[in-house]
Amino acid sequence: xxxxxxxxxxxxxxxxxxxxxxxxxxxxxxxxxxxxxxxxxxxxxxxxxxxxxxxxxxxxxxxxxxxxxxxxxxxxxxxxxxxxxxxxxxxxxxxxxxxxxxxxxxxxxxxxxxxxxxxxxxxxxxxxxxxxxxxxxxxxxxxxxxxxxxxxxxxxxxxxxxxxxxxxxxxxxxxxxxxxxxxxxxxxxxxxxxxxxxxxxxxxxxxxxxxxxxxxxxxxxxxxxxxxxxxxxxxxxxxxxxxxxxxxxxxxxxxxxxxxxxxxxxxxxxxxxxxxxxxxxxxxxxxxxxxxxxxxxxxxxxxxxxxxxxxxxxxxxxxxxxxxxxxxxxxxxxxxxxxxxxxxxxxxxxxxxxxxxxxxxxxxxxxxxxxxxxxxxxxxxxxxxxxxxxxxxxxxxxxxxxxxxxxxxxxxxxxxxxxxxxxxxxxxxxxxxxxxxxxxxxxxxxxxxxxxxxxxxxxxxxxxxxxxxxxxxxxxxxxxxxxxxxxxxxxxxxxxxxxxxxxxxxxxxxxxxxxxxxxxxxxxxxxxxxxxxxxxxxxxxxxxxxxxxxxxxxxxxxxxxxxxxxxxxxxxxxxxxxxxxxxxxxxxxxxxxxxxxxxxxxxxxxxxxxxxxxxxxxxxxxxxxxxxxxxxxxxxxxxxxxxxxxxxxxxxxxxxxxxxxxxxxxxxxxxxxxxxxxxxxxxxxxxxxxxxxxxxxxxxxxxxxxxxxxxxxxxxxxxxxxxxxxxxxxxxxxxxxxxxxxxxxxxxxxxxxxxxxxxxxxxxxxxxxxxxxxxxxxxxxxxxxxxxxxxxxxxxxxxxxxxxxxxxxxxxxxxxxxxxxxxxxxxxxxxxxxxxxxxxxxxxxxxxxxxxxxxxxxxxxxxxxxxxxxxxxxxxxxxxxxxxxxxxxxxxxxxxxxxxxxxxxxxxxxxxxxxxxxxxxxxxxxxxxxx
Numbered sequence: 001x002x003x004x005x006x007x008x009x010x011x012x013x014x015x016x017x018x019x020x021x022x023x024x025x026x027x028x029x030x031x032x033x034x035x036x037x038x039x040x041x042x043x044x045x046x047x048x049x050x051x052x053x054x055x056x057x058x059x060x061x062x063x064x065x066x067x068x069x070x071x072x073x074x075x076x077x078x079x080x081x082x083x084x085x086x087x088x089x090x091x092x093x094x095x096x097x098x099x100x101x102x103x104x105x106x107x108x109x110x111x112x113x114x115x116x117x118x119x120x121x122x123x124x125x126x127x128x129x130x131x132x133x134x135x136x137x138x139x140x141x142x143x144x145x146x147x148x149x150x151x152x153x154x155x156x157x158x159x160x161x162x163x164x165x166x167x168x169x170x171x172x173x174x175x176x177x178x179x180x181x182x183x184x185x186x187x188x189x190x191x192x193x194x195x196x197x198x199x200x201x202x203x204x205x206x207x208x209x210x211x212x213x214x215x216x217x218x219x220x221x222x223x224x225x226x227x228x229x230x231x232x233x234x235x236x237x238x239x240x241x242x243x244x245x246x247x248x249x250x251x252x253x254x255x256x257x258x259x260x261x262x263x264x265x266x267x268x269x270x271x272x273x274x275x276x277x278x279x280x281x282x283x284x285x286x287x288x289x290x291x292x293x294x295x296x297x298x299x300x301x302x303x304x305x306x307x308x309x310x311x312x313x314x315x316x317x318x319x320x321x322x323x324x325x326x327x328x329x330x331x332x333x334x335x336x337x338x339x340x341x342x343x344x345x346x347x348x349x350x351x352x353x354x355x356x357x358x359x360x361x362x363x364x365x366x367x368x369x370x371x372x373x374x375x376x377x378x379x380x381x382x383x384x385x386x387x388x389x390x391x392x393x394x395x396x397x398x399x400x401x402x403x404x405x406x407x408x409x410x411x412x413x414x415x416x417x418x419x420x421x422x423x424x425x426x427x428x429x430x431x432x433x434x435x436x437x438x439x440x441x442x443x444x445x446x447x448x449x450x451x452x453x454x455x456x457x458x459x460x461x462x463x464x465x466x467x468x469x470x471x472x473x474x475x476x477x478x479x480x481x482x483x484x485x486x487x488x489x490x491x492x493x494x495x496x497x498x499x500x501x502x503x504x505x506x507x508x509x510x511x512x513x514x515x516x517x518x519x520x521x522x523x524x525x526x527x528x529x530x531x532x533x534x535x536x537x538x539x540x541x542x543x544x545x546x547x548x549x550x551x552x553x554x555x556x557x558x559x560x561x562x563x564x565x566x567x568x569x570x571x572x573x574x575x576x577x578x579x580x581x582x583x584x585x586x587x588x589x590x591x592x593x594x595x596x597x598x599x600x601x602x603x604x605x606x607x608x609x610x611x612x613x614x615x616x617x618x619x620x621x622x623x624x625x626x627x628x629x630x631x632x633x634x635x636x637x638x639x640x641x642x643x644x645x646x647x648x649x650x651x652x653x654x655x656x657x658x659x660x661x662x663x664x665x666x667x668x669x670x671x672x673x674x675x676x677x678x679x680x681x682x683x684x685x686x687x688x689x690x691x692x693x694x695x696x697x698x699x700x701x702x703x704x705x706x707x708x709x710x711x712x713x714x715x716x717x718x719x720x721x722x723x724x725x726x727x728x729x730x731x732x733x734x735x736x737x738x739x740x741x742x743x744x745x746x747x748x749x750x751x752x753x754x755x756x757x758x759x760x761x762x763x764x765x766x767x768x769x770x771x772x773x774x775x776x777x778x779x780x781x782x783x784x785x786x787x788x789x790x791x792x793x794x795x796x797x798x799x800x801x802x803x804x805x806x807x808x809x810x811x812x813x814x815x816x817x818x819x820x821x822x823x824x825x826x827x828x829x830x831x832x833x834x835x836x837x838x839x840x841x842x843x844x845x846x847x848x849x850x851x852x853x854x855x856x857x858x859x860x861x862x863x864x865x866x867x868x869x870x871x872x873x874x875x876x877x878x879x880x881x882x883x884x885x886x887x888x889x890x891x892x893x894x895x896x897x898x899x900x901x902x903x904x905x906x907x908x909x910x911x912x913x914x915x916x917x918x919x920x921x922x923x924x925x926x927x928x929x930x931x
Contacts, residue, residue, distance in 0.1 A: 008261050010281050032105070032118040032119060032120040032911070033049050033050070033053050033054070033108075033117060033118070033119045033120070034119075034120045034121075034122065035048050035119070035120075035121045035122070036082065036121070036122040036123075036124055037086070037090070037122070037123060037124065038123075038124045038125075038126050039091060039092040039102075039123050039124065039125060039126050039128070040050050040089070040090065040091065040126060040128060041086045041090060042085055042086070043087065043088070043089075044085050044086065044087070044164060045085065045086045046083045046084070046085060047075065047083075047084040047085065047086060047121065048083070048084050049081070049082055049083050050066070050077055050082055050083065050084040050108060050119070051066060051077075051081070051082020051083075051086070052082060052626045054066075054108065054110070054117055055108065056080055056082065058080075058081065058093055061079055061080070061082055062079065064110040064111060064112055065110065065111045065112065065114055066082065066107055066108060066109070066110045067108070068106055068107070068108060068109075069106065069107045069108070069109045069116075069350050069370070069523070070106035072088070073087060073106075073512050074086065074087060074088045074090055074104060075104075075121070076108075077104065077108070077315045082121075084748070089838040091125055092123045092124070092125050092126075092162070093125075093129065093160035093161065093162070093578065094562055095123065096123070096162070097162075098166075098188075099162065100162065100163060100164050101122065102122065102123040102125070102162070102351040103120050103121065103122050103123070104120070104122075104123060105118065105119070105120050105372075106119055106121075107119070107401070109350065109351070109368070111351070113488070114351075114365055114368065114403070116368075116397055116398055116401055117440060118398070118399065118549055125162045125163050125164075125165050125634075126161075126163050126165065126385060127161055127165040127216065127217075127218025127219070127222065128161070129159055129160040129161045129165075129216075129222075130216075130222040130223070130224055131157040131158065131159040131167045131214035131215065131222065131223060131224040132157060132159075132214075132224045133155060133156075133157045133158075133212070133214065133224055133225070133226035134155050134157055134158070134225055135155065135226060135296065136227065136411055137226065137227040137228075137229060138154065138155070138212075138226055138227065138228045138229065139229045139231065140152060140194075140229070140230045140231065140628065141230075141231045141232075141233045141326040142196070142200060142229060142230055142231070142232055142233065142326075143200075143232070143233050143234065143235050143325060143326070143327065144199075144200045144201055144202040144203075144232050144233065144234065144235055144882065145237055146196055146199075147196070147199070148196050148197055148199055149195065150195070151181060151193040151194065151195050151196075152191075152193060152194040152195075152196075153183070153191060153193050153282070153283065153318075153330055154191065154192045154193060154194060154212060154228070154283075154369055155191070155226075155283045156189060156190060156191035156192065156214075156283065157170070157214030157224050157226075158395065159214070159216050161216060161218070164217040165216055165217055165218045165625070165844065166216060166217065167190060167214055167215075167216050167629055168215060168216055168217040168221075169182065169190075170182055170190075170212060170213065170214050170215070171212075171213040171215065172192075172194075172210060172211070172212055172213075173207065173210060173211040173213075175210060176197070176198065177196065177197055177198055177200065177208060178194050178195065178196060178197060178208070178210060178230075179194075179195050179197050180192055180193070180194065180195070180212070181193045181194075181195050181407045183519050183769060185316060185332075185806060186316065186332075186334065187314075187316060188740060191283065192212060192214075192661055193422065194210070194228070200232045201232075202232040202233065202234065205232065206231065207229070207230060207231050207232060208230040208232075209227065209228070209229060209230070210227075210228040210230065211225055211226075211227060211228070212225065212226050212227075212228055213225045229666075233326060234325075234327065236260045237270065237274075238268055238269040238270045238274070238327065239268070239327035239329055240266040240268045240321040240322065240323055240327065240328065240329040241266060241268070241269075241796070242264060242265070242319075242321060242329050242330075242331040243264075243265050243266070243267075244264075244268045244331060245331055245332070246331065246332050246333075246334060247262055247264060247331065247333040247334065248333075248334045248336070249261055249262045249330070249333065249334070249335050249336070250335075250336045250337075250338060251303075251307060251335055251336070251337055251338065252337075252338045252340055253306075253307045253308055253309040253337050253338060253339060253340050253342065254306075254307075254340045254342060255303055255307060256303070256306075257303055257304060257305055257306060258302055258303060258304075258792065259302060259303045260300060260301075261292065261301040261303060261335065262300075262301045262303050262333055263298060263299050263300040263301070264279065264299040264301070264319050264321075264331060264333065265301070266279070266321030266329050266331075268323045268327075270323060270325075273324045274323050274324055274609070275323065275326050276323060276324055277323055278296045278297065278321070279294055279295070279296050279297075279298075279299040279319055279320070279321055280294065280296055280319075280320050280322075280888045281294055281317065281318065281319065281320075282318045282319065282320035282330060283318045284316075284317060284318055285314065287315070288316075288317055290304065290305060291303060291304055291305050291315065292304060292315070292317060292335075299319070299321070299440065301317065301333060304689040307337055309337045309338070309339040309340065309375075309376070310374040310375070312337065313336070313337050313339075313646065313659045314334065314335060314336050314337060315334075315335040315337070316332060316333070316334055316335075316777060317332065317333040317334075318330060318331075318333075319331050319332070319333060339375060339376050339377065339379060340375075340379070341375055341426060341428025341429065341431070341432055342432075343373055343374040343379070343380075343432070344373075344426075344433065344434045345371055345372065345373040345375070345382040345425065345426050345432065345433065345434055346371065346372045346424070346434065347369060347370075347422055347423075347424045347425035347434060347435065347436040348369070348370040348371070348372065348386070349367055349368070349369060349370075349436060349438055350368045350370050351367060351368040352366070352367045352438060352439045352440075353365060353366055353367065354366070354439070354440050355440075355441040355442060355443035356410070356441070356442055356443065357442075357443050357445055358410045358412040358444065358445050358447070359410075359412060359445045359447065360406055360410060361406070362405075362406050362407055362408055362409070362617050363405050363406065363407050363433040364406045365403050365404070366392065366404045366405060366406060366438070366440055367403075367404040367420075367438050367440075368401065368402075368403060368404070369394070369401065369402040369403070369404055369422060370400055370401055370402075371384060371400045371402070371424050372400065373424075373426050375426065375428060378426070378427040378428060379426055379427070379428035380426065381426060381427045382400065382424050382425065382426050382427075383424070383425060383427075384402050384422055384423065384424045384425075385422075385423055386420060386421070386422055386423075387421040387422070387423050387424075387435065388402070388421060388496060388530055389418060389420045389421070390407060390408065391406060391407055391408050391409075391410060391417055391418065392404060392405065392406060392407055392418070392420050392440075393405055393406075393407040394422065396529045402422075403424065404420065404438065410442055410828040411836055412442040412443070412444050412445070412481075413448060413479040413480070415442065416441070416442055417439065417440070417441050417442065418439070418440040418442070419438075419439055419440075420437065420438045420439075420440055421435050421436070421437050421443050422435060422436055422437075422438065423435040442482050442896065444481045444484055444485075444795075445480075445484070446480055446536065446538025446539065446540070446541075446542060447480070448478055448479050448480050448484075448485045448542070449478070449542035449543060450476040450477065450478045450534035450535070450536055450543065450544045451476060451477055451478070451541065451543050451544060452474060452475070452476045452534060452544060452546040453475050453476065453477065454474075454546070455546070456470060456546060456547045456548075456549070457474055457546060457547070457549070458548075458549045458551065459471055459472040459514075459548065459549070459550055459551070460553050461520060461550055461551065461552055461553060462517065462552075462553040462554075462555055463518070463519070463520045463521055463522040463523075463552050463553060463554060463555050463557065463770050464521075464555055464557060465516050465519055465520055466516075466519070467516060467517060467518050467519055468516070468517070469515065470513045470514065470515050470516075471505075471514055471515065471516050471550065472513075472514040472533075472548060472550070473511070473512050473513045473514065474489065474507075474514070474532050474546060474548060474785075475512055476489075476512070476534035476544060476546075478534075478536050478542075480536065480538065483536070483537035483538060484536055484537065484538040485536060486536060486537045487532070487534050487536055488509040488510070488535055488536075488537070489507050489508065489509050489510075489511075489512040489532060489533070489534055489535075490507060490509060490533050490535070491505070491506075491530055491531070491532055491533075492531050492532070492533045492545065493530070493531035494528065494529060494530045494531065495528065495529040496528070502517070503517055503518055504516070504517055504520075504528065505517060505528070505550070506524075507532060510750070512532075512534075514530075514532075514548065520552045521552075522552045522553065522554040522555070522597070522598065523558065523596045523597070525552055526551070527549060527550065527551055527552070527554050528549070528550040528552070529547065529548075529549055529550075530547070530548040530549075530550065531545050531546070531547055531650065532545065532546055532547075532548055533545050534546070543616040548747075554597050554598045554599055554601050554602075555601065555650075556597055556648060556650020556651065556652070556653070556654060557597070557598075557602040557656070558595060558596040558597045558601075558809075559595075559606055559648070559654035559655060559656050559657045560593045560594065560595045560646040560647070560648055560654065560655065561593060561594055561595070561596075561656060562591065562592070562593045562646060562657075562658040563590065563592040563593060563594060564589075564590070564592040565589070565591070565658060565659075565660060565661075568824075574661070575661035575662065575663055575671070576588060576589045576660065576661070576662050576663070576901075577662075577663050577664075577665050577668070577671050578628070578632075578662055578663065578664050578665075579664075579665075579666055580632055580664050580665065581631075581632075581666075581668055582628045582631070582632065582664075583628065583631060584626050584627075584628055584629060584630050584631060586627060586628040587623075587625060587626075587627055588617065588626045588627060588628060588662060589626050589660065589662075590623070590624050590625045590626065591606055591619075591624035591625075591626065591644050591646065591658055591660070592624060593606075593624065593646040593656065593658070595648050597648065597650065598845030600648075600649040600650065601648055601649060601650040602648060602649070602650060603649035604622070604624075604646055604647065604648055604649075605621050605622060605646075605647050605648075605649070606620060606621060606622070606623075606624040606644060606645070607619070607621075607644070607645045607646075607647065608642060608643070608644060608645075609643040609644065609645045609657065610641070610642070610643035611640070611642050611643070612637060612639075612640045612641045612642070612643075613636050613637070613640055613686050615629055615630065616628065616629060616630060616632075616636065616640065617629055617640070617642060617662075619642075619644060624644075624646070626642065626644075626660065626662075630708075632664050635853070638663060638664045638665065639661070639662070639663050639664075640661075640662040640663075640664070641659065641661060641662070642659070642660040642662065643657060643658075643659055643660075643661070644657065644658045644659075644660060645657050645876070646658065648847060649868055676918055733736070759782075783808075794842075
């Protein structure tokens with residue numbers, strides 16, 4: 001036990017007495033740390049070092065958070081030194097009243113770990129109150145017949161101090177008629193009485209003035225006085241007399257106001273007016289007059305207000321009965337209050353440790369609970385329990401403290417917040433209870449992995465999808481919150497190489513959308529197995545995987561491919577022989593085709609597009625089998641040709657064609673002569689070739705007529721008798737020598753020299769290009785000399801330009817083809833579907849189309865015949881890359897009807913090779929025709 005230093009200590013004799021007094025109460029609270037201080041200590045005065053007395057280190061104070069837990073905090077703890085300081089005014093009289101020992105009980109709470117210590121501070125009384133009388137002047141009337149020895153009670157002086165500092169004695173000034181006697185009430189209060197020493201004689205002296213002094217036991221003592229004015233009255237022989245000097249009564253604290261407590265009775269032996277007795281409270285506290293009332297005529301005492309055992313457990317009522325002669329009698333009424341269970345227990349939450357992690361083990365302290373009941377006995381005994389929350393339990397800590405702890409595992413995803421209701425019940429009859437709710441927030445822990453909404457994902461993607469399009473979306477949820485519930489997505493595995501995977505698919509880490517990085521090809525990749533992972537942002541991170549199967553759907557993007565019939569190693573088309581005696585239904589051959597697509601897109605059907613002899617053969621729609629539909633007739637050709645189309649089942653359908661060459665023969669030797677003969681064309685392609693040859697011949701005839709006309713004019717105007725010479729059009733006599741004329745639309749933009757060999761067995765045309773600046777004179781392929789005027793040789797002995805050169809006449813435009821009628825190269829699409837210009841041309845057709853296009857361009861003035869070596873004037877239409885060296889030389893096989901000349905290649909002329917005859921070479925029947 002520690003005694004705090006008292007700066008204004010009590011008297012020396014009190015210091016000696018204090019240890020003895022405190023030792024009397026030491027056994028009551030053996031588990032408490034005790035201090036003693038005087039009352040009215042200054043704020044922040046040190047009571048003692050609480051941390052040292054509790055065995056706590058000063059360095060541990062910030063972590064232990066030592067603090068005071070009390071209803072009204074008169075004390076505080078210095079967080080740095082651990083000293084117990086006075087934090088509020090302490091008035092012993094206000095706290096404890098007249099109690100002999102004034103002790104302030106409170107608790108000191110330390111956290112981490114949680115510890116509770118009970119502290120008791122004894123408040124020592126200081127002589128800071130002066131004894132005071134209620135009235136500074138008292139008037140008494142005493143009859144002259146009053147007998148000596150009669151006592152007159154006086155109002156006591158009030159002193160709020162207790163113990164030695166309280167009221168100790170009374171003094172009366174010296175006089176010959178009265179003396180002072182001290183009395184004590186059952187509750188220990190002292191009050192004075194005036195006692196008559198000798199008879200009074202109103203005639204001798206009708207009044208007396210006395211001074212009553214009350215003195216306390218302080219050092220120095222303090223005192224208070226009151227004036228007593230005594231008036232001697234005429235004789236009233238008998239005073240009222242009560243039936244009892246002391247009345248005792250017991251009341252329950254729950255009696256209502258107006259309840260009749262007791263009736264006191266006083267009798268007076270006098271008669272008449274002197275026998276009338278009136279009752280009144282005499283020398284009572286203010287609390288008595290607040291709770292009780294007295295009928296002055298009947299003496300009945302009733303309650304005025306609700307009684308409360310917790311405020312006062314007993315009351316002492318002093319009653320005075322007076323007659324008209326002011327003769328009085330006194331009695332006391334002792335009222336005892338019985339406690340009723342009228343105060344419900346109180347539950348006070350002193351500390352709450354929240355939020356609480358959801359992985360907290362059972363037994364974790366959540367809150368510190370304190371209970372209080374102002375009732376006494378069993379009515380004040382309280383026990384607590386938790387209502388409706390099995391996850392939490394209460395454990396009694398010490399005295400009236402409880403620990404609220406976890407009783408099981410917590411899961412924030414199921415219950416993120418608990419409202420724990422704690423009920424406190426006393427043991428009274430009937431018991432009273434109260435409750436309080438403690439809100440416990442549960443903080444999240446990353447204890448849940450992401451969960452995909454589906455066990456596996458399957459998505460169908462059509463091939464040829466646009467790159468960058470989204471093809472699927474995976475979704476996972478995580479019941480955790482914050483970063484623990486934020487999910488990101490990634491691809492962790494696939495059936496592709498890791499380096500190739502990034503070029504096929506990617507996934508958005510934010511929303512799980514899967515994107516195609518490229519267009520899929522069903523024929524290359526039909527299925528794609530992916531393993532996607534969802535990962536939260538917790539620490540450590542949790543993850544989950546799911547499989548995604550991408551099925552690439554087929555589209556009709558592949559045409560059928562014919563496997564049979566196929567071309568031979570040398571590029572020639574194969575043929576099949578059919579016995580001449582084959583009967584109807586004979587299996588001749590079978591067209592075999594495949595389609596890289598699948599499903600309906602690869603469902604092939606076979607159709608006959610063209611047949612040399614319709615009705616001779618039948619074709620299986622789905623099998624591709626070619627069978628004889630009838631027997632071979634005498635008028636049927638031995639060599640037959642079938643053009644078969646293979647279509648797939650897509651929308652729109654794609655197709656391919658195959659050409660079957662069938663020869664009716666009983667042996668290979670018999671079939672060879674039929675193969676060497678070129679059968680006459682029986683289709684529109686052959687008719688088109690015929691028209692082209694006719695058109696070319698007409699153009700040639702018109703050209704020859706123009707040449708003959710030019711030669712005739714030359715011979716008629718020329719003075720030289722040369723039979724053949726060089727014809728050089730393009731020189732205008734009006735333009736002067738050496739100046740080339742400019743040609744308007746419809747004429748050749750560049751001049752050319754045409755030489756006709758006089759001794760050649762056949763006519764040969766050569767087209768040579770020249771520039772407008774220089775006119776070549778020695779490159780002409782002529783046997784005789786060719787004279788070409790030159791602007792740089794004005795004095796040369798040559799015929800003048802006006803005599804030797806004829807003016808070029810514009811060519812006839814009647815032979816031109818319209819733009820729609822011009823033939824294109826093989827495979828061009830400038831014809832319509834009516835067959836005017838079919839898509840596929842034969843070898844000779846290509847050359848004819850090129851020549852006609854050149855002539856048409858020359859006549860239009862939009863191209864040149866001499867665009868460059870080997871271009872044949874096609875550079876403007878087909879570009880510089882389209883030269884004769886890029887295409888086969890077909891001109892040697894072109895025969896111009898009505899002439900023995902064959903168009904030759906100038907390059908071949910320069911090489912010194914004679915061109916082949918116009919009809920000296922035939923096509924082999926085994927060669928495959930160009931489409």
